[in-house]
Amino acid sequence: MDHLLEFFDDPHDFLAAAEPLLAAEPVRCTVVASVTARFARGDDTRPDGAPAPWWVVVRDQDGQPVGAAMRTAPLPPHPPYLLAMPDGAARLLARTLHDRGESVAVVNGYVPTIDVFAAETIRLSGGTASETERTSLYEVTDLVEPPTVAGRLRIAREDEVDLVQGWFDAFGPDASEQAGRVDPHPQIETRESTRARILAGDVWLWDDEDGVPVAVTAYNPPSFGVARVGPVYTPQEHRGRGYAAAGVAAITRRLLDEGARVCLFADEQNPTSTGVYRRLGYRPLAVTGGVQIGSGG
Structure with missing residues (x-):
């Protein structure tokens, strides 16, 4: 079957074109929907020199949207998300990105789509593919409350941006280590985007009984009725006390009570995080991940 790719450089135009797809599969489309919503709100916090973002809708022969992708990542290697x-x-x-002269070193998104994309990119440009991670998309419908933990959840303050940014930066490498991998993991947020998330009220900290911040739980506000929890991080010296479970449960309950569907992503090779989420009632829906495309030169 022939397909048509319709590219957009305006998030509002993309959301209008992709709405039938995003609304029909709001949980599976959560990353594209929520990230694009940030751009539509004017929250473009990418550093100077970052390439211009784009979005694409895949249409079938009848003109119906059957897929979508975007390239909005603020930091190198700016992986597209499919x-x-x-x-x-x-x-x-x-093939289209190859013809446009766009180099792709990493591609993220749904399996097997990213594997097919990577194989075609290698056919055109050479190189090799290696899996960076395999994650699962989880959704919760019936939250299972965890054991009570000392302390409380509170919203992060603007003057805590450096603390939160440090934890966000540590999230990727620590998650890889827990999963038994040693691989490069780009920053998930810039300082500017972290500050914007704090000001929006989307970043929360767990304070222990002494009022010391010991864990962070952030979330993306609902798009098409779906909110996504993450990142969730507890520094090593505070792990094993239930802070992550308590924070995720509290944020999940808040979002469910507001009428949102709630999802998150978890690394299937990380038994610590997946165990926490499964015990809270989260159940896997689909497999996602990333593929690194090595140079063919």
């Missing part, structure tokens, strides 16, 4: 789409569309997208 929703599930037909294999032929994934190969077409790889």
